[in-house]
Amino acid sequence: MPESMLEPVSPLMGAISEGALTVRDAGPTGMIALRGDLSDPAFTGPVEALAGVPVPGVWQASGSDTRALLWMSPDELLLLMPYGEPRSAAPRLQAELDGQGVFALVQDVSDMRVRLKIEGSQMREALARLTPADVSPAAFRAGSLRRTRIAQAAAAIYVLSEERAEVFCFRSVADYAFRLLSGAARNAPDFEYF
Incomplete structure (x- = not known):
């Protein structure tokens, strides 16, 4: 089959986790x-x-x-x-x-990294559970980016707004990162730190 006819596939195959926050695979980027x-x-x-x-x-x-x-x-x-x-x-x-x-x-x-989207009012609380980066609104405003870690995986976090962020990580840890973010998002409203 010619290469131009192949559809790109994300390692997470469009995964979505919905709960207190939504964590979703942004798909091939x-x-x-x-x-x-x-x-x-x-x-x-x-x-x-x-x-x-x-x-x-x-x-x-x-x-x-x-x-x-x-x-x-x-x-x-x-x-x-x-x-x-x-x-x-x-x-x-x-x-x-x-x-x-x-x-x-x-x-x-393009095929080395994945892009995960996090949406919801407690986005910062979920991220604070996983990263040593200061994710407070004063230190990490919309339009800001940090290279850091989420648990044991290298990542970059890009804050788009008070309720939206994106996490970039290597393809090899895509499932691990998705599960971490989904777990942290599950009970995020209990926190209300920010």
Whole structure:
């Protein structure tokens, strides 16, 4: 069967856990890891042109549900886009940066990570049960991102609003992360800490 006819599949197969909060598999998402000098316009210019959004500040994200740039470290961004786009976009951007003599790494990581969505008024309480990161509203506002852990798994947490967050983790721990988040969300209203 030609590759173009295969449908992408998430390792969680669209899993949803509903209770006090909703935890759901966001499904296949296009992701490009970008490493370079975030203060160099020769790097950020082509990245912003591809993303369609500005490079975010430290511990921030910019964009929308379908297309966003996430600050991952002082020299790394994660570009989110519709699944399938990175296959051609990543090599094209790498070639453009190479052609300008810009030192950068552009890698399609769409099949390496999963994206989980958490929704509900006690979202922060559920996350606080699993991560050492300060998830209080004062420290972790909407539009903020943290690379941290949830229990024993490396993860990034992106807060979209007071009732919505996304967790990114490696595909190999997708089921573990989903079960952790689902369990923490089950009794979240009992907490009412934030």
